[in-house]
Structures are given as structure tokens and as C-alpha cells.
Amino acid sequence: MRFRLFGFPVHLHFSFLLILVFLFDSAYSREAALLWAAAILISVILHELGHAATVRRLGGRVEGITIHGLGGATYWREMGNSLDGWKLFAIAASGSGVGLFAGLGLYWYARMGGLGRFGQLAIESPWTINLRAADFYDQYLVFFVGAFIWVSVVWGLVNWLPIGGLDGSKMLRAVMIRFLGPSGDLHSRIIGMLFGIAVAYWAWQRGFRIAAVLALVFSGADLVSYRRPILPPPVPPSGAPPRPMNPEDRAEE
Secondary structure, X not given: OEEEEXXXXXXXXXXXXXXXXXXXXXXOOXXXXXXXXXXXXXXXXXXXXXXXXXXXXXXXXXXXXXXXXXXXXXXXXXXXXXXXXXXXXHHHHHHHHHHHHHHHHHHHHHHOOOXXXXXXXXXXXXXXXXXXXXXXXXXXHHHHHHHHHHHHHHHHHHOOOOOOOOHHHHHHHHHHHHHHOOHHHHHHHHHHHHHHHHHHHHHHHOOOHHHHHHHHHHHHHHHHOOOOOOOOOOXXXXXXXXXXXXXXXXXXX
């Protein structure tokens, strides 16, 4: 499914339907499962729109947004001006930033009584939400808002962790390249891998098997995708013949 949103082309990949399969197999009612999927979809779209809007604001070109079974991705490229350093940091951070703003805003609305007394009781904190009670008592508005708050806030914070493949690793990479130069790229990926291993161990010990596997897959893929920067050959002294480029001066393609 393809459509445009605020001028950005969006592709809803069929793998997103896997979320529906997983939710329909849960203990929630069919209505609640559909609302869960809708909350996830809207939260992910807002997240990616945060990236896309920042890229556009900083002068880049957004090629498209894809929503899939593991989240989403925003594809963009530079348009003459360099988007590195703090700009790259801002692009990486903006997705979760938008989600946190929306999620925490709805949380305070619910806590102030905007969803009634039931909403105040069910939504205790952004990460403690009694969705099963909302489903049992057919409080579907509370269920939807609570699910959106949980996804936007909890996943938004997790996505800022410096695990390879998440936005946090890109934020760390922008900082390390700023201070260490090109070598900061590899260093940030190694840190992301180590952090991913630690998170995977923590998740596995607590029974979150899928989360543990994903942490290893994301951080491992991020490290494997590293390519050495292409460095130009040194400038020979005046009058000396130029030195042929050594094959080691080239990065792997």
C-alpha cells in the first residue's frame, strides 16, 4: 500500500501484517488487537515523519518512508549541503523526540482526567498501563490511547539506546565522528555491538527471547556493514613523481 503524507511518499509493507497475526494470537479481543495494531502503526508513522521533517528542514531530500513488521525506515539523501555532525544527530534523535512529545502529552491528558476516571486508573504511568482491564470493560478509547502512549514512550526511549542499528547508535556515531574523525564510525559500531550483547543477555535472563535475538541481530548487522573510509593518497613532495595508489588505500565496495 502506497500513499503520501505531508508530501512524503509512504509505503506500508505487507510484513506489517505480521503484527496483526501476533496480536490476534494474544489474549486480547479482536477489537483490542486491531486497536493495538492501529496504535503501533500511527506511532511508527509519527516517528518516521519526525525523521523526514528534520531532513527536509535541514535541506536534505526524503526519498520515501517504509513501514514494515519491525518498525519503519526513512530513506533520504543530501542535496548539495552536508548533513553531518549535529545535523545527523538531530535527524537520528528527532523520530523518538516526536513520539515522546505525543506520548507524554496524551499521558498528561489522561492523568488530568481527559479520559475519565477509568483512564486515570488504567494509565498509571507511560510504562504501566492496564490494557487488559480496558479491554475487559470495553473501554476501547482508553485502550487505544494507552497502547499509543506505551509504544511511543517506551519504544522511543529504547530506540535512543546506543545499540547498533537503532537511532541511538546513529546519535553516538555522529558525536564520535565529530570528536574522533572517521575512526569514530567504527568505534561507535563496536560500542553498539557490546551494548547490544549486554541488552540481549539482560533480556534473555528475563524471558524476553525475541528482544534478545533482535538486539544481537541489529547490532551485529550494523557492525558487519562497516566500510573503511576511502582516503586519498598522500601528496608527494614537490618535484617527486606521484606514488601509485596502494590497493589498501581503497575501502571495500
